[in-house]
Amino acid sequence: MPRVxxxxxxxxxxAVVHTxxxxxxxxxxxxxxxxxxPRVARHVGWAxxxxxxxSVPWHRVINAKGEISGRGELERADLQxxxxxxxxxxxxxHRVDLKAHRYRFVPGExxxx
DNA sequence: GGCTTGACTAATG
DNA sequence: TCATTAGCCAAGC
Numbered sequence: 030m031p032r033v034x035x036x037x038x039x040x041x042x043x044a045v046v047h048t049x050x051x052x053x054x055x056x057x058x059x060x061x062x063x064x065x066x067p068r069v070a071r072h073v074g075w076a077x078x079x080x081x082x083x084s085v086p087w088h089r090v091i092n093a094k095g096e097i098s099g100r101g102e103l104e105r106a107d108l109q110x111x112x113x114x115x116x117x118x119x120x121x122x123h124r125v126d127l128k129a130h131r132y133r134f135v136p137g138e139x140x141x142x
Numbered sequence: 143g144g145c146t147t148g149a150c151t152a153a154t155g
Numbered sequence: 156t157c158a159t160t161a162g163c164c165a166a167g168c
Contacts, residue, residue: 033155056151056153057149058150058151061150061151064152066150067144067149068149068151069150070149070151071147071148071149071150071151072150073149073150074148074149074150075147075148075149076149077149078148080149081155087149087151090149091149092149092150092151093152094151094152095150098149098150099149100148100149102149105144105149106149120155
């Protein structure tokens with residue numbers, strides 16, 4: 030299993046996720062795009078899988094279908110849904126209404142330089 | 143330095 | 156809307 034990586038690609042992922050405000054959600058692809066590479070959506074998920082920093086709102090990151098992923102850990106998926114609902118995100122069946130809650134990243138927000 | 147893995151996405155039927 | 160296939164690329168070993 031991947032060790033904690035607090036720098037490099039993962040660090041950027043965390044920085045981007047940090048810019049997502051409460052009440053909004055984003056997709057792995059969007060985060061990847063915000064990083065400059067729309068193809069690295071899988072790595073975004075991987076970065077979050079290795080995440081251990083509670084300050085990162087990982088629960089606001091879902092897949093392009095509006096569904097919650099979670100490596101098969103239903104516990105985490107349930108928590109994620111609960112957290113989002115508390116923030117005002119509307120769930121329709123088992124999916125988030127991306128049209129209403131998808132967050133648009135602002136260039137420069139996650140850039141820390 | 144090369145192969146395997148993977149919280150994905152988009153396209154196709 | 157669902158199932159299958161192909162592509163992409165960093166991190167780990």
